[in-house]
Amino acid sequence: RKEVEQDPGPFNVPEGATVAFNCTYSNSASQSFFWYRQDCRKEPKLLMSVYSSGNEDGRFTAQLNRASQYISLLIRDSKLSDSATYLCVVNMEGGKLIFGQGTELSVKP
């Protein structure tokens, strides 16, 4: 079993749609959680951290369920510029990040 698993993509949605990505992790000792965004063959960049209480940044909402070892990202009112690959990332003890394989999102006009 992979340490971090994400929904398989690609997700093809129209502009304005709401889309949700899910992610599960296997190590209960995982300490912190993130969503990164990667545009085509460019470097990953931090989108947002994920907190147990849930957190929101504009159109983006992240949720963490430690009991179920599950992380989610919700994007509301999708824009063309949201097209990218979204990486679920788990910070293990000792500062190592474990990356999911990514979920590709394509927002169409």
Next chain:
Amino acid sequence: DADVTQTPRNRITKTGKRIMLECSQTKGHDRMYWYRQDPGLGLRLIYYSFDVKDINKGEISDGYSVSRQAQAKFSLSLESAIPNQTALYFCATSGGGGKGEQYFGPGTRLTVT
């Protein structure tokens, strides 16, 4: 100017050649990392370093070596390149403190023929 730079950005080399990928950062971070990315596999950690005297193997270190020449510089070497080392290589830095955010360089696209 970019905070994390990588050279070269693209490289084509032949099987058996030794090649070095270089990474420099101006963020003042102690922690540096090397990853490779392959389609469908995500990013995998090759080596990481938490300070100049600290080097640690990651998930897939076989066939690679690293050198931390200074706080700002972390090089990755392929001693004898093979075709399955064809990949996109990223260097990253972080400031530690347990938060985990990493800052990535633009990547090096390496092709081994």
